[in-house]
Amino acid sequence: xxxxxxxxxxxxxxxxxxxxxxxxxxxxxxxxxxxxxxxxxxxxxxxxxxxxxxxxxxxxxxxxxxxxxxxxxxxxxxxxxxxxxxxxxxxxxxxxxxxxxxxxxxxxxxxxxxxxxxxxxxxxxxxxxxxxxxxxxxxxxxxxxxxxxxxxxxxxxxxxxxxxxxxxxxxxxxxxxxxxxxxxxxxxxxxxxxxxxxxxxxxxxxxxxxxxxxxxxxxxxxxxxxxxxxxxxxxxxxxxxxxxxxxxxxxxxxxxxxxxxxxxxxxxxxxxxxxxxxxxxxxxxxxxxxxxxxxxxxxxxxxxxxxxxxxxxxxxxxxxxxxxxxxxxxxxxxxxxxxxxxxxxxxxxxxxxxxxxxxxxxxxxxxxxxxxxxxxxxxxxxxxxxxxxxxxxxxxxxxxxxxxxxxxxxxxxxxxxxxxxxxxxxxxxxxxxxxxxxxxxxxxxxxxxxxxxxxxxxxxxxxxxxxxxxxxxxxxxxxxxxxxxxxxxxxxxxxxxxxxxxxxxxxxxxxxxxxxxxx
Amino acid sequence: xxxxxxxxxxxxxxxxxxxxxxxxxxxxxxxxxxxxxxxxxxxxxxxxxxxxxxxxxxxxxxxxxxxxxxxxxxxxxxxxxxxxxxxxxxxxxxxxxxxxxxxxxxxxxxxxxxxxxxxxxxxxxxxxxxxxxxxxxxxxxxxxxxxxxxxxxxxxxxxxxxxxxxxxxxxxxxxxxxxxxxxxxxxxxxxxxxxxxxxxxxxxxxxxxxxxxxxxxxxxxxxxxxxxxxxxxxxxxxxxxxxxxxxxxxxxxxxxxxxxxxxxxxxxxxxxxxxxxxxxxxxxxxxxxxxxxxxxxxxxxxxxxxxxxxxxxxxxxxxx
Numbered sequence: 075x076x077x078x079x080x081x082x083x084x085x086x087x088x089x090x091x092x093x094x095x096x097x098x099x100x101x102x103x104x105x106x107x108x109x110x111x112x113x114x115x116x117x118x119x120x121x122x123x124x125x126x127x128x129x130x131x132x133x134x135x136x137x138x139x140x141x142x143x144x145x146x147x148x149x150x151x152x153x154x155x156x157x158x159x160x161x162x163x164x165x166x167x168x169x170x171x172x173x174x175x176x177x178x179x180x181x182x183x184x185x186x187x188x189x190x191x192x193x194x195x196x197x198x199x200x201x202x203x204x205x206x207x208x209x210x211x212x213x214x215x216x217x218x219x220x221x222x223x224x225x226x227x228x229x230x231x232x233x234x235x236x237x238x239x240x241x242x243x244x245x246x247x248x249x250x251x252x253x254x255x256x257x258x259x260x261x262x263x264x265x266x267x268x269x270x271x272x273x274x275x276x277x278x279x280x281x282x283x284x285x286x287x288x289x290x291x292x293x294x295x296x297x298x299x300x301x302x303x304x305x306x307x308x309x310x311x312x313x314x315x316x317x318x319x320x321x322x323x324x325x326x327x328x329x330x331x332x333x334x335x336x337x338x339x340x341x342x343x344x345x346x347x348x349x350x351x352x353x354x355x356x357x358x359x360x361x362x363x364x365x366x367x368x369x370x371x372x373x374x375x376x377x378x379x380x381x382x383x384x385x386x387x388x389x390x391x392x393x394x395x396x397x398x399x400x401x402x403x404x405x406x407x408x409x410x411x412x413x414x415x416x417x418x419x420x421x422x423x424x425x426x427x428x429x430x431x432x433x434x435x436x437x438x439x440x441x442x443x444x445x446x447x448x449x450x451x452x453x454x455x456x457x458x459x460x461x462x463x464x465x466x467x468x469x470x471x472x473x474x475x476x477x478x479x480x481x482x483x484x485x486x487x488x489x490x491x492x493x494x495x496x497x498x499x500x501x502x503x504x505x506x507x508x509x510x511x512x513x514x515x516x517x518x519x520x521x522x523x524x525x526x527x528x529x530x531x532x533x534x535x536x537x538x539x540x541x542x543x544x545x546x547x548x549x550x551x552x553x554x555x556x557x558x559x560x561x562x563x564x565x566x567x568x569x570x571x572x573x574x575x576x577x578x579x580x581x582x583x584x585x586x587x588x589x590x591x592x593x
Numbered sequence: 594x595x596x597x598x599x600x601x602x603x604x605x606x607x608x609x610x611x612x613x614x615x616x617x618x619x620x621x622x623x624x625x626x627x628x629x630x631x632x633x634x635x636x637x638x639x640x641x642x643x644x645x646x647x648x649x650x651x652x653x654x655x656x657x658x659x660x661x662x663x664x665x666x667x668x669x670x671x672x673x674x675x676x677x678x679x680x681x682x683x684x685x686x687x688x689x690x691x692x693x694x695x696x697x698x699x700x701x702x703x704x705x706x707x708x709x710x711x712x713x714x715x716x717x718x719x720x721x722x723x724x725x726x727x728x729x730x731x732x733x734x735x736x737x738x739x740x741x742x743x744x745x746x747x748x749x750x751x752x753x754x755x756x757x758x759x760x761x762x763x764x765x766x767x768x769x770x771x772x773x774x775x776x777x778x779x780x781x782x783x784x785x786x787x788x789x790x791x792x793x794x795x796x797x798x799x800x801x802x803x804x805x806x807x808x809x810x811x812x813x814x815x816x817x818x819x820x821x822x823x824x825x826x827x828x829x830x831x832x833x834x835x836x837x838x839x840x841x842x843x844x845x846x847x848x849x850x851x852x853x854x855x856x857x858x859x860x861x862x863x864x865x866x867x868x869x870x871x872x873x874x875x876x877x878x879x880x881x882x883x884x885x886x887x888x889x890x891x892x893x894x895x896x897x898x899x900x901x902x903x904x905x906x907x908x909x910x911x912x913x
Contacts, residue, residue, distance in 0.1 A: 130633070130637065131636075131639075131642035132633070134636025135606075138606070147636075179608060180606070222843075230874060424828065425824050425844045428832075441843075448661060450605045
């Protein structure tokens with residue numbers, strides 16, 4: 075193991091060099107900040123016209139994140155209204171060593187956006203669309219905005235964002251900080267790759283414009299940077315003309331076959347949208363969708379016969395035969411039938427369809443996600459791999475799911491890469507697997523918790539087993555921060571982590587911005 | 594748990610309800626939204642600590658339409674408002690008992706429609722609903738006012754009134770909040786309960802008069818609080834006529850602010866100007882058609898050079 079420099083060893087909060095050994099297997103919340111300097115910090119901000127809300131009613135809204143497992147009440151909340159306010163706040167935070175946790179839609183699952191007793195910065199106070207350039211197809215927006223609100227502003231002009239998470243309440247800034255994966259990521263890459271320029275407040279309170287041409291290093295650090303190197307307050311993004319999409323479903327009973335077909339279609343660029351959504355590992359659904367009739371025709375002419383998925387009727391017959399031969403699995407069959415009966419209509423609701431095409435994919439999928447997968451608790455460990463490792467990683471993760479939960483879903487996507495790790499440093503220490511070329515792949519393993527009361531230990535053991543697969547296979551993860559940060563050194567190696575830790579310490583001397591996410 | 598108020602504990606914080614919330618759009622302050630109230634209560638906040646949030650709500654029902662957990666958000670907000678305002682005023686309900694009923698359809702107007710004699714006459718004429726000599730206006734207006742402060746009468750208190758309604762074939766209700774209340778009490782099998790706009794749009798003469806260049810302003814309360822039933826109906830109207838509507842991407846109606854109640858509102862209550870800006874932004878149209886009488890003035894003030902008409906007027910001057 076690489077010996078750490080003394081400066082890093084003595085730093086306030088480095089990732090423990092022994093990582094998994096240093097972090098208990100049943101890792102839970104980070105410890106609550108002790109509050110030293112809080113009063114003086116607040117007083118200084120008040121003197122500069124910035125109000126920190128310390129009432130219980132305000133703070134309660136931030137007690138947990140989308141995962142609902144990590145819990146931490148902030149000492150105070152600041153709703154961001156301007157870059158200047160944020161800059162003032164971060165300068166004071168450096169001075170008084172007050173941790174600042176930034177939150178947009180709050181959809182992390184490992185407590186990454188939770189403030190454990192310090193300052194919560196709510197970016198949603200900056201949710202205005204600044205300018206839509208219909209000629210050059212770009213939009214400048216405040217970064218706290220929900221993708222849904224941005225989509226609505228764009229739609230009025232017949233435009234759409236390019237790639238965003240299948241969740242309407244993700245924020246633009248938060249998404250750019252972690253990647254942002256959609257079912258069109260095989261075509262357009264992650265959301266972070268749609269950013270043209272950013273306005274960022276650095277951890278020391280400087281307001282900086284950055285892009286691929288200006289302050290490039292900061293631009294590359296902030297994108298996919300998990301909030302370590304600055305707060306994104308504005309973003310200029312690529313956009314495109316709006317098109318309804320035509321969706322087709324192909325059904326499999328073999329994970330490997332479906333994953334191999336996904337890879338094939340992704341790498342052939344055979345469709346505009348691709349993804350796998352499963353019910354257990356029995357009913358596996360390959361989603362294939364198109365922006366244009368031409369692309370759809372080309373798919374059916376050129377690729378349909380080369381994939382193994384069944385149509386709905388063929389698959390129903392296949393499943394009927396399977397369960398006739400395995401009658402002791404009747405409960406599973408009934409679960410699948412009920413799931414199909416309730417879920418499929420939600421994926422083509424009449425109000426969001428036009429001549430057989432989905433006109434609001436994010437609304438349709440987001441509502442379905444929350445209705446069928448959402449709950450007060452969600453755990454979604456994942457693996458992000460190269461093309462070659464993907465099928466094996468999915469199969470191994472599936473075996474873990476089977477052992478821990480009676481019902482679960484796997485969600486698999488491909489991600490187009492734009493350049494190498496050298497040309498796009500943003501990919502370093504991110505969800506993009508280091509050994510991926512041209513395309514990366516991701517699989518989320520999401521148990522259906524229903525009304526079962528599982529213990530935190532059960533959840534954590536499940537996540538650890540999934541993440542151990544990643545360590546063994548040399549993959550990356552989409553969610554590697556927060557409660558799972560103990561895996562960072564194991565997954566990425568000391569050299570890379572130390573490099574980023576040194577950069578972080580230089581950029582954020584008091585290590586106050588988004589503590590316990592990575593470092 | 595707050596005594597007598599439940600459902601907020603089901604909120605999982607998904608935030609879908611904040612997306613169409615008028616207060617969210619104008620303040621970006623989550624505590625002022627239903628989700629903020631629910632999370633605050635889950636965290637042990639006292640009702641008094643969310644008073645501003647409760648009073649600022651305009652009861653447009655958009656949060657209820659959006660909720661992925663099926664929470665009756667409007668009921669909860671009304672109960673919170675009642676708890677804050679402690680309003681227990683007695684209601685003059687006895688007048689409803691044993692009144693003779695000859696109509697098969699009845700229109701329950703709101704104050705604005707009653708005040709607009711021309712639109713009222715046109716509406717009742719088109720729907721073929723004679724204005725009854727005793728159309729219970731006084732108690733209706735009393736009820737509507739009380740609803741705003743969270744006073745929800747028990748069904749027993751309105752027994753006579755409901756007994757009248759239940760014998761009818763159809764009840765057309767101008768106020769969306771009141772429609773929601775009545776729909777919850779009267780089985781749909783017996784009596785069809787419609788919003789005013791929906792009832793008028795069922796008339797072919799009106800539906801056929803809508804154009805692709807129209808912006809149709811749905812009365813948000815009536816639509817949002819009856820979302821599952823209304824959304825397919827209005828989607829079909831929009832699809833058949835090509836007109837645009839004041840719907841967001843979730844197909845939830847964006848309120849104009851016509852339903853803003855100055856008595857219960859406070860400094861955080863969203864402004865009509867902001868609501869209308871949100872509705873009009875990026876949209877082109879050459880006529881605005883409104884369901885709610887209150888919206889005529891609001892939109893005429895906001896848009897210059899574009900006619901603003903009530904949906905009943907689409908039937909033409911010689912309709913009666």
